[in-house]
Amino acid sequence: MRHAERHRTGRMGWLRAAVLGANDGIVSTASLVLGVAAAGADTRAVLVAGVAGLVAGAMSMAAGEYVSVSSQLDAEQADLARERRELASAPVQEHAELAEIYVRRGLDPELARTVASQLMAHDALEAHARDELGISEVMTARPIQAAWASAAAFSVGAALPLLVVAWCPAHLLWWAVAGSALVFLALLGSLAARTGGAPVLVAAARVTFWGALAMALTAAIGAWFGVAA
Template identity: 65%
Template sequence: MRNLMSHHEAHRSNRIGWLRAAVLGANDGIVSTASLIIGVAAANATQETILLAGVSGLVAGAMSMAAGEYVSVSSQSDTEKADLAIEKKSLETDIDFEKNELATIYQNRGLEPVLARQVAEQLMAHDALGAHARDEIGISETVRAQPVQAAFSSAVTFTVGAALPLLVAWTTPGNNLIVAVAISSLFFLACLGAVAARAGGASIAIGAIRVTFWGALAMGLTSIVGDIFGVVV
């Protein structure tokens, strides 16, 4: 009993909602702003124009991320609420069917029929809707959609991510700007991938590599576009 009381497992699934939005926001902030700065710089724009483009990209991107996350997660939340309403109505009109349905789910997971029925009855006596939401629909408080949290996390982390390459562009002379922004942004992305992987319990090396790869690809393609057109804004 002592070992069971002292044993504690630090699960990370409760971080899914905010971690996904935060990583997505920071990643987009770094990649989109750095790519925008590099693309405009490759077109031989002045540093003032480059900074203006970067700041505009930061503001527009942060608002876009917040709005996009809010709308997307709100849609998920609406679907969850609709499913719960259907389940609640079914519990009110045909509770025996719902007990059998839940018992069948537990039986399919490996419980004996009698035990599965007992488990279903006890869980439904405690919280019928919660039991069906979790085991039939797959909705739990841990991963339930939270639109405001997702929108805020994305907007804040996008702003922080976008500010990093923008700060490098602001402090770096024109001739070295592209190289400095590219190298520093790849470093920022590697750190982001490593931190996100660490928070999620995944491989730090893999997390850093996959984020850095796609960031490098985005910056490289944007630089080519800017160089091809070569337009001085």
């Protein structure tokens, strides 16, 4: 019977983009809302600013993630093209190089050469991409997936503070937005840690601390401008 194993490595691409997007959505939108509210704006102005921040932030996240991951993909494709040329022009040297990698990983030289021969006979480029370059199907860059995941996650995260603004009485807005944002961040950190197999409390405390700091600084700046005005 085949033993099916579930590994978390395959989740890292979309998990990173989703967590980063949702975290940024909550922190930036809640901070923006608190800053505008602290400056003395009414609920409608706060809500308009928050919605504008959601749209701008989602597009910024998508564009930034797409450009970043596209650059990574370009580098991977360039490395693969070079490796393909080297396999065509110097297969013996490439075989020796792959065998040496396996020796460094613990195989004896004869077995390493046998493994290298068999893997190169099956798919030489795949073997070198995986074991020499560290490029695999699971970890390869996917710009479109990363961009959509970031934009969608940012929008979901940003919508949470905006829902609080829309339903919260004006005199409770500041405390409701700040408190709910910290709760959302803690839940997000916990969920991401559980999905990725990391310590839950550490992840929750980390995102909550930085979110609280961002909101406090933004609110302080908004209050300062409100007084100055």
